[in-house]
Amino acid sequence: MVRNLYGLGLYHCDVPLASTLPRESFSSSSELSSSHGPGFASLNRRDGAGGWSPLVSNKHQWLQVDLGERMEVTAVATQGGYGSSDWVTSYVLMFSDGGRNWKQYRREESVSGFPGNTNADSVVHHPLRPPLEARFLRFLPLAWSPKGRIGMRIEVYGCTYRSEMVNFDGKSSLLYMFNQKSMSPAKDVISLKFKTRQTDGILLYREGQNGKHVTLQLVRGKLILSLNSGHSNLPSPDARVTLTLGSLLDDEHWHSVLIELGNTHVHFTVDRHSQHFQAEGECDYLDLDCKISFGGIPGHGKSVAFPHKDFHGCFENLYYNGVDLIDLSKKHTPQILVTGNVSFSCSHPQIVPVTFLSSRSYLALPGTTGEDKVSVAFQFRTWNRAGLLLTTQFQHGPAALVLILNDGKLRLSLSQPGHLARDVTAGAGLSDGQWHSVSLSLKGNHLSVMVDGEAAAVAHSLRGQIDSGDTYYLGGAPDKGRNYGLKCKSLGGLVS
Template sequence: MVPLDWNGEGRIGLRIEVYGCSYWADVISFDGHVVLPYRFRNKKMKTLKDVIALKFKTTESEGVILHGEGQQGDYITLELKKAKLVFSLNLGSNQLGPIYGHTSVTMGSLLDDHHWHSVVIERQGRSINLTLDRSMQHFRTNGEFDYLDLDYEITFGGIPFSGKPSSSSRKNFKGCMESINYNGNNITDLARRKKLEPSNVGNLSFSCVEPYTVPVFFNATSYLEVPGRLDQDLFSVSFQFRTWNPSGLLLFSHFADNLGNVEIDLTESKVAVHINITQTKMSQIDISSGSGLNDGQWHEVRFLAKESFAILTIDGDEASAVRTNSPLHVKTGEKYFFGGFLNQMSNSSHSVLQPSFQGCMQLIQVDDQLVNLYEVAQRRPGSFANVSIDMCAIIDR
């Protein structure tokens, strides 16, 4: 529970009484390398009906949750793609005829929010019910076959490397799963009792390790101010953001000695940097990079500026990084404003200041130092207004 507002004339009070039953959950943590196989007794599994259920939580937007395939071309895959759940199934195709059995359904969004999500797959022949949390989608598979023919095993957490393109191009799942059940078999319990043998690579643990990453949520009236090292000749910031909005102010900071300022904006779904200079004839340096960055996914921004040089990198793509060698003298200031700015800081020479950023940020670094948002929350050091720390509350579209 995160209070979003306080009573300025009084105090806030809350009493909670919780009633329920004891609950034992089998939890498995996947590190992005280990794969957990459930091997069939008869080497082949031919089913007309399947019921698969599990819960997962992760901060990764890509990863294979489960996978099984047969030599006749049948397969079943549940995976995350761009933080959406994608279920793919093929009950058989006829390569010599018109029968094409591949079926793919996508559900949900922003599923990399490190909250538990429940998935249930119920299949009776070609009839499928796919349930994600409280939303169910009913559909029928393509093709004319009713049985799912799998060979040897079904795996959880990834696809074992087999030399096929499908096994090398997809990322393994990194995060936690709970209460994995495959056709009445409690996979997590079997793994805990060492009845299953995970792949030799990676680490499988029976607890859910909380990530260190702490997000911060901004609304239209928010800002986050963090201190920097004064009078440095290198300006260096990096952060990750996610938003649905095409525009917003990501960062604002004054140079020392009235040398100018730096603005990093999201403008028409691109990241634009405006270096406003007061000591030279060139009044402004503008560079921009990226496209479609308001897709609700996490995107990384890295910006570095020093004497007569600046570089902007989006999502770690060094090949498409934008550089400039324009005349520039850098002397860092002592305050960095993320997501918005104080009124007294809005005297930029840039003609139109962007509206405040609405979305989330995480992994904020200033001068190559990771900002401790918990310390900022206690206003030591830094300050903020109308932000929510340790949560990302953008709405699933």
């Protein structure tokens, strides 16, 4: 496997990727002038103004590079603008497969981003451990030269990423059948990546006699590995083992899984987090049938006695004891039984979630001037019992609308000059980490609110006419500078 060779130092993955790209592969939030455009942002470039600078230096700017295809990225490097007083002293690195659904790269040694430059022309290089896989990268400046403005030149290092994908539609599965004598390893090693927007689904299932089985399933956005030894006479900790890792894993980002299963032990890793279990009694977790299913349970198995749902989403680089199962599936080998509609590509999501990671995070969406109606629809999820969901100030007068989560309930407060604030409360138990839908409608002097398809107890009549706000803030607000970790989905639906 490529990654094993890389880990042994036998595989070199440090080729400059950005400097060989055409100028059209670079884009940005804005540019100071045509000579400060993103096409001049390659490392050591001196033409144009010698690098990228945005029109305004603030924390809302970004520089993006399109690598053309998904690549393995092992390092990044930055410079400031050539021969100038413009450079970036710290930045955040984001990555994406399709250019819409972004995720922040988090360094183990720092949660605040990457240290940048202290002058214009020195190169600051950062290895990425572990590497990331993406087509698009974004550099978001956090701080810059106090004597100048934002200025960046960048390089990205890595290599071609080998990727085999399979897509399950929620009614399909792969069944791998093998010869036990030819395999007979000291332990089973299963590795894969997955991404989905469904909270529940079976990733793998293998069974044996007397109810013995190994199951990996997504339950309410968490991965649960279950082992049943099939021996009711064993101590309960050994007879049934349940290991849980991850949270909110249905975010349409890739998550890596590694399972190492021995006769009496199991090591379970999701992304960078691991759990280990060692049985005290006489267990044999490997004494199972010579077949293992992925994405679902064909025929529902011999002894499936638990509620389950088939997986809807994508797997990538699925290996069982070193065997590339997706490659076998594409070749239609008799070892693989395909059930249902399975395809060997993975589409990009049409609905993109936005994650608010800090107290300074928020999303600002423009309103439409001169309209007397507002329609807002979105979904959110959070584990926090309190948080700001939406706020806006209407165009005429100090009237304001604030939508918050309070004690797990949704509360809408509408303040109008000369009148007491009007409050509407709806829903309950909304801080359970699951998706909840909210729709809000204001037209003329009428207000209505719905949560998860149910209308609030009373639709209120407003005093006077309400006009659309200039800006709608979701997940936080710039003046308050606070946020409660809410994650909102489908933050469009603003119709004026």
